[in-house]
Amino acid sequence: MTKRILLAAVAALALPLPALAQTHDAAALRDAALRDDVAWEVTEGLTTEVGQRLAATEAEARARAWAVKKLTALGFKNVHIETYKMPVWVRGEETAEVLGASAQKLAIAALGNSGSTGSRGIEAEVAFFPTLADLQAAPAEAVKGKIVFVSHAMTPTQDGSQYGAFGGARRAGPNLAATKGAAAILIRSIGTDHHRNPHTGVTNWAEGVKPIAAAALSLPDAEQLERLLKRGPVRLKLLVTPQFKGEAESGNVIADVPGSDPNAGIVLIGGHLDSWDLGTGAIDDASGVAITTAAAKRIMDAGQPRRTIRVVWFGAEEVGGFGGEAYAKAHAGERHVFASESDFGADRVWKFETNLPESAKPIGDRLATALAPLGISRGRGTAGGGTDVGPVLRSGVAGIDLDQSGLRYFDYHHTPDDTLDKIDPEQLRQNVAAWTALLAIVANAPEDIGKVTPAGH
Amino acid sequence: MTKRILLAAVAALALPLPALAQTHDAAALRDAALRDDVAWEVTEGLTTEVGQRLAATEAEARARAWAVKKLTALGFKNVHIETYKMPVWVRGEETAEVLGASAQKLAIAALGNSGSTGSRGIEAEVAFFPTLADLQAAPAEAVKGKIVFVSHAMTPTQDGSQYGAFGGARRAGPNLAATKGAAAILIRSIGTDHHRNPHTGVTNWAEGVKPIAAAALSLPDAEQLERLLKRGPVRLKLLVTPQFKGEAESGNVIADVPGSDPNAGIVLIGGHLDSWDLGTGAIDDASGVAITTAAAKRIMDAGQPRRTIRVVWFGAEEVGGFGGEAYAKAHAGERHVFASESDFGADRVWKFETNLPESAKPIGDRLATALAPLGISRGRGTAGGGTDVGPVLRSGVAGIDLDQSGLRYFDYHHTPDDTLDKIDPEQLRQNVAAWTALLAIVANAPEDIGKVTPAGH
Numbered sequence: 018m019t020k021r022i023l024l025a026a027v028a029a030l031a032l033p034l035p036a037l038a039q040t041h042d043a044a045a046l047r048d049a050a051l052r053d054d055v056a057w058e059v060t061e062g063l064t065t066e067v068g069q070r071l072a073a074t075e076a077e078a079r080a081r082a083w084a085v086k087k088l089t090a091l092g093f094k095n096v097h098i099e100t101y102k103m104p105v106w107v108r109g110e111e112t113a114e115v116l117g118a119s120a121q122k123l124a125i126a127a128l129g130n131s132g133s134t135g136s137r138g139i140e141a142e143v144a145f146f147p148t149l150a151d152l153q154a155a156p157a158e159a160v161k162g163k164i165v166f167v168s169h170a171m172t173p174t175q176d177g178s179q180y181g182a183f184g185g186a187r188r189a190g191p192n193l194a195a196t197k198g199a200a201a202i203l204i205r206s207i208g209t210d211h212h213r214n215p216h217t218g219v220t221n222w223a224e225g226v227k228p229i230a231a232a233a234l235s236l237p238d239a240e241q242l243e244r245l246l247k248r249g250p251v252r253l254k255l256l257v258t259p260q261f262k263g264e265a266e267s268g269n270v271i272a273d274v275p276g277s278d279p280n281a282g283i284v285l286i287g288g289h290l291d292s293w294d295l296g297t298g299a300i301d302d303a304s305g306v307a308i309t310t311a312a313a314k315r316i317m318d319a320g321q322p323r324r325t326i327r328v329v330w331f332g333a334e335e336v337g338g339f340g341g342e343a344y345a346k347a348h349a350g351e352r353h354v355f356a357s358e359s360d361f362g363a364d365r366v367w368k369f370e371t372n373l374p375e376s377a378k379p380i381g382d383r384l385a386t387a388l389a390p391l392g393i394s395r396g397r398g399t400a401g402g403g404t405d406v407g408p409v410l411r412s413g414v415a416g417i418d419l420d421q422s423g424l425r426y427f428d429y430h431h432t433p434d435d436t437l438d439k440i441d442p443e444q445l446r447q448n449v450a451a452w453t454a455l456l457a458i459v460a461n462a463p464e465d466i467g468k469v470t471p472a473g474h
Numbered sequence: 475m476t477k478r479i480l481l482a483a484v485a486a487l488a489l490p491l492p493a494l495a496q497t498h499d500a501a502a503l504r505d506a507a508l509r510d511d512v513a514w515e516v517t518e519g520l521t522t523e524v525g526q527r528l529a530a531t532e533a534e535a536r537a538r539a540w541a542v543k544k545l546t547a548l549g550f551k552n553v554h555i556e557t558y559k560m561p562v563w564v565r566g567e568e569t570a571e572v573l574g575a576s577a578q579k580l581a582i583a584a585l586g587n588s589g590s591t592g593s594r595g596i597e598a599e600v601a602f603f604p605t606l607a608d609l610q611a612a613p614a615e616a617v618k619g620k621i622v623f624v625s626h627a628m629t630p631t632q633d634g635s636q637y638g639a640f641g642g643a644r645r646a647g648p649n650l651a652a653t654k655g656a657a658a659i660l661i662r663s664i665g666t667d668h669h670r671n672p673h674t675g676v677t678n679w680a681e682g683v684k685p686i687a688a689a690a691l692s693l694p695d696a697e698q699l700e701r702l703l704k705r706g707p708v709r710l711k712l713l714v715t716p717q718f719k720g721e722a723e724s725g726n727v728i729a730d731v732p733g734s735d736p737n738a739g740i741v742l743i744g745g746h747l748d749s750w751d752l753g754t755g756a757i758d759d760a761s762g763v764a765i766t767t768a769a770a771k772r773i774m775d776a777g778q779p780r781r782t783i784r785v786v787w788f789g790a791e792e793v794g795g796f797g798g799e800a801y802a803k804a805h806a807g808e809r810h811v812f813a814s815e816s817d818f819g820a821d822r823v824w825k826f827e828t829n830l831p832e833s834a835k836p837i838g839d840r841l842a843t844a845l846a847p848l849g850i851s852r853g854r855g856t857a858g859g860g861t862d863v864g865p866v867l868r869s870g871v872a873g874i875d876l877d878q879s880g881l882r883y884f885d886y887h888h889t890p891d892d893t894l895d896k897i898d899p900e901q902l903r904q905n906v907a908a909w910t911a912l913l914a915i916v917a918n919a920p921e922d923i924g925k926v927t928p929a930g931h
Contacts, residue, residue, distance in 0.1 A: 065701045068578030076577075120533075121525030121754075124890065212669050213753070213890035237893040241754070244522045244894075296670070297578075297698070433581065433670035436694040437701075 040320035059307035072333035093272035109258030126215035132228030138256035161198035177423030191231035205239035210428035282354030289334035296435030304363035312452030322460035345408035401472035497777035516764035529790035550729035566715030583672035589685030595713035618655035634880030648688035662696035667885035739811030746791035753892030761820035769909030779917035802865030858929035
């Protein structure tokens with residue numbers, strides 16, 4: 018490792034001159050971005066004036082109109098909406114009640130794509146599984162007709178990796194419970210807080226599996242239910258009445274900073290405009306579109322970059338990545354050379370990872386130099402983007418991930434608590450500074466940025 | 475000040491021997507209490523097996539039955555319920571919605587004793603007042619027919635004093651708004667957190683004033699509404715449908731540790747059994763009854779004290795102190811010489827204050843010595859108790875307050891978030907240790923504890 022670090026340092030000192038000869042001085046632009054107000058204005062405006070923005074609803078359409086107005090006012094070019102159709106799911110009533118001697122209400126929220134209990138609800142005994150693996154191992158007779166309750170032990174991590182490790186209870190638990198004949202399923206919210214605000218999020222059903230009611234208990238309520246189960250059997254009354262509403266329109270909002278060299282390819286950045294319906298989607302993901310937009314504006318205002326920077330406010334990320342898929346399909350004929358997204362809140366970036374072709378490796382070294390003063394170091398992994406730019410990256414486009422701290426992200430993620438007050442303006446500015454440095458370097462890089470092998474392939 | 479501290483130290487060194495000659499060694503009992511499990515068991519059991527315990531409801535009655543069983547099992551004597559009648563108020567539906575271009579829902583909870591909007595709700599423009607004083611100063615025509623919104627700027631304080639300073643918006647705001655002709659009133663929750671969980675709490679109406687709908691916005695929602703109001707007028711649809719249900723039964727649960735000297739008077743301690751309906755009342759006030767009960771049991775198990783220790787789990791504190799009043803009235807004929815309650819959560823006790831007659835001043839000095847190792851120092855104020863033992867104290871009975879840290883108390887107070895996970899078992903044990911030392915000293919004090927001038931009189 019020592020040798021590798023030393024080489025990186027030498028490479029950083031030997032910066033190729035063309036990068037510094039641009040109108041875009043990455044270090045100066047980075048430092049100016051630490052006084053940014055645009056990202057806050059976007060985050061504050063979108064979360065206040067629109068509020069929640071569930072995919073393919075009237076609220077998301079209002080958000081697109083808001084975005085067009087804002088991006089136009091900020092001076093971006095070619096600002097427009099590209100629509101697509103997608104299935105819509107909307108929340109209904111949702112209550113859970115312990116029956117019997119310890120009668121009490123529990124706080125729940127339906128998972129996206131949850132089935133319905135019907136308007137009269139259901140009553141059934143709880144079948145408890147401490148982990149998803151326990152549910153997997155259970156015989157169907159232990160589950161049939163029961164309200165399955167799956168727990169987990171997710172903890173906060175800086176890299177957010179336990180969302181992947183423990184999120185299976187939400188992603189796969191409902192389908193599994195349904196195939197075993199469960200009446201419904203409750204999961205311990207995939208989160209790390211202790212507030213009575215359940216974490217929603219999408220679940221999916223295999224072809225031919227009839228959706229059952231699937232909801233998340235807030236973490237205090239999940240622990241309460243576990244305590245009650247330690248004392249003996251628990252019967253619940255559950256009412257969950259969401260609806261599938263058929264197909265409706267969603268859309269991406271696109272804005273460009275045109276580059277001087279049309280052959281150099283497009284640098285694609287952005288975040289997602291839609292949010293879950295419970296909060297106002299401040300960390301998920303108003304701040305993501307705000308950070309990337311503010312950084313792109315800083316480059317635009319400093320002079321024309323070599324490459325076109327395209328900012329996309331993707332639609333319908335939360336409910337299945339429809340916006341990212343639609344963008345990749347619609348723009349498959351264009352030459353994208355780089356793609357990156359911001360979709361992990363607005364706490365400090367602490368690490369970056371790249372997936373650059375051999376010819377463009379010096380970009381990573383220059384970025385390491387530019388980001389170091391912000392407290393950002395190079396990670397050992399390979400950049401893979403997220404749901405929105407994933408489809409573009411998977412076509413062999415290069416990318417860099419700017420990784421934010423996830424230590425408090427899953428306290429608020431997908432809950433009613435995802436609101437503006439969770440955004441720390443100083444950390445938001447550090448994000449803008451990191452993205453500004455990234456764009457100054459990537460959009461102006463003299464190297465050709467060719468195809469790469471996608472991460473995980 | 476130096477002189478006063480020095481004298482106190484000398485007094486502490488010159489402990490009167492009789493106190494140490496008891497079977498109750500305050501220091502040893504205190505240290506043993508740092509390994510207490512009883513307080514946790516009571517807190518966990520009551521909040522899990524009963525859950526919320528709104529005054530004069532079926533849930534509070536279940537809690538009384540639970541209390542009798544628990545206090546009896548713990549070995550207390552004379553365990554019984556004393557009932558009284560009181561007016562009952564119960565929550566109904568409660569929703570608030572911004573109308574127009576920024577249509578969105580706001581999280582609210584009705585205040586105790588709130589009036590109703592009727593089942594169809596009301597729509598009206600918001601009249602904003604940054605403070606209660608602004609509402610007070612406003613002419614009736616600025617309020618008439620409007621939904622009044624009163625804010626405040628409460629911050630966390632260790633002594634919790636800003637609850638008094640800023641809580642007027644809840645206590646007096648609704649009555650004031652009603653007298654000026656408001657259609658309804660929303661207040662910024664009297665709290666210090668940033669979660670979407672509104673803080674309820676009781677409000678009161680002057681004779682002849684017709685209750686209007688009165689609800690608290692969660693703090694993020696109050697800030698959201700303020701941001702919207704900065705952009706222009708806001709119309710809201712408000713639905714708040716609580717009901718006054720007439721008179722019903724509530725009650726106090728009483729348990730004794732009989733003393734050896736019937737002439738030495740009763741030492742009255744306790745907390746309240748009822749809770750608000752939104753959470754499970756862990757910090758308010760399962761932990762209070764648990765702490766005082768666990769301490770009394772430690773004294774009981776160590777041998778008979780000189781004075782009878784009476785533990786009361788008061789009913790109906792939250793909604794107007796009915797239990798405390800009923801107890802004082804029913805037991806006016808008994809000689810109480812000391813009263814103290816625990817009703818401020820379960821975080822560390824950091825300060826104590828006394829109101830002792832001249833003859834019993836050495837009790838305070840001995841207590842200072844016994845509490846110092848727990849990180850507790852003597853405050854400069856005068857003990858005044860709380861809602862439950864207040865009526866007894868006001869008859870001239872001596873008291874000592876063990877003051878807990880309030881730095882996070884108003885993050886959870888009166889919200890759905892008042893649940894078991896907010897109790898830190900180690901801090902809970904420190905409370906039991908402090909109360910055990912207090913009881914060892916007070917219940918066995920050889921001094922007569924005579925009448926005092928009540929604090930604030």
